[in-house]
Amino acid sequence: MTKPMVTEFDVETQTTTIREMNDSEFAQHEGALAESATRAAEAEAKATAKAALLTQLGITEEQAKLLLS
């Protein structure tokens, strides 16, 4: 499996190296992807619940914002 690439600029030597992620960086990358997926699912669930509540109340999102302002 090809790992994502890293662009590394060494300030001391002023050189750029483009390489594959090492194992540690790849593990961090996979962790970030998993967290991102979890957050997206949570956001979608929240949006669904919000839409259902607005329907239940019989008001629009704009009207809800007006009520809370």
Next chain:
Amino acid sequence: MAIKVFDGSSGTGYTPPSQTNNSGKFLTTNGTTTSWSPTGMVLLGSAGATGSLVEFTNIDQSYKDLKVVGESIRAASAEICQVRANGVAGGSYYPYSYQTGSSTWTNGSSTYGGYFMYYGSQNISVVLNVYNYTATSDSGAKMWDSKSGQKNSGSYLFTGYGVFNSETSAQSGIGPITSLGFYSSSGWNNGTFYLYGVK
């Protein structure tokens, strides 16, 4: 090119300290000894935004703060992008961020780094400051803040901030910052990051 300095009082010349690794610095003196000293804001280097991680390493420790400017930055798909220091990930940096489109403050990633910019669909301009970056883990907070936006939509204005060495985070033990990494899970595909040292 070798520099020779002429001392008017003694009528002799002498060679100042080595120029190697001192690009952009100014010759100064403490009254006895000459040395190279950074002044103002000095460009330390730049890196094209390619791959998933753009990282500046071996950062010069002779400045007070760091500033990173990203120009025409794009990622492969819409996402909130992250910053980390010294390659340390895991645990929270305790950063918070605000995006005008969602009108909400959110806490940062618990698995990677702090959210520093939002990429929507167009070129992004971003600026990130890191303060007191040479502090040891016990001598002061290494605070960072950032702002980003794209020219054709107010929905993508974004700001984030945090502390790299918050005592209750996994980064509590990190010493002076020697590397800064900018991460996009979908992958960077346009633009350039510029790293400056600020005296």
